[in-house]
Amino acid sequence: MDIDANLPLPADTDLDGLIENQQLDHIAALIHTHDVIGATRRGLAETEGRPDDEPYDSASGLTLTVGEMRATFQRELDRLAPVTALHVLRATEAGANQLSGARHRAITAARADGQSWSAIGAALGMSKQGAQDWFNKRSIPLFQDHAAE
Structure with a gap:
């Protein structure tokens, strides 16, 4: 469609x-x-x-x-x-998860390319510490998901 x-x-x-x-x-x-x-x-x-x-x-x-x-x-x-509003909530949750995964992969790639946490934080509109905290909070569940496979 x-x-x-x-x-x-x-x-x-x-x-x-x-x-x-x-x-x-x-x-x-x-x-x-x-x-x-x-x-x-x-x-x-x-x-x-x-x-x-x-x-x-x-x-x-x-x-x-x-x-x-x-x-x-x-x-x-x-x-x-x-x-309905519930359709919107389901859809935005799915989209947020998709975007969150893309953000995590982009941060991983930026770090692999030698980008600093300060540069990553600036690109995300947050501090270096904020970027690190966001990444680390999402890395643990991602690691646990893959460990279960």
Whole structure:
């Protein structure tokens, strides 16, 4: 499935498969879809309790009624994948783990190339000690995972 991280996911998207795939552009699309759903729900909530024939004030200059905007918001929600906050949490956890592993490998490579902990810390926006602490905290679980194999 071709996914554009800048477009919301369609309603028929296999969200569990998308999360398991762990591709960062898929995770970005999932987050974007969740954001669009939130904005659309807020727009729909603004129409609650208002008469259908009342003019809807739109920043874009649209001249629609509240009823027309309510229907537009509902159509938008119906066409989107039903992404929940829990989907976003699962996906971002998978992405964070993937990025953390890539960071660990890059630090290992930088050290092998002779880079100082000060240079590594600066590249990460932290102190030399912060970089060493981050690396060491993640090295122990990685070592334990490989030792069990």
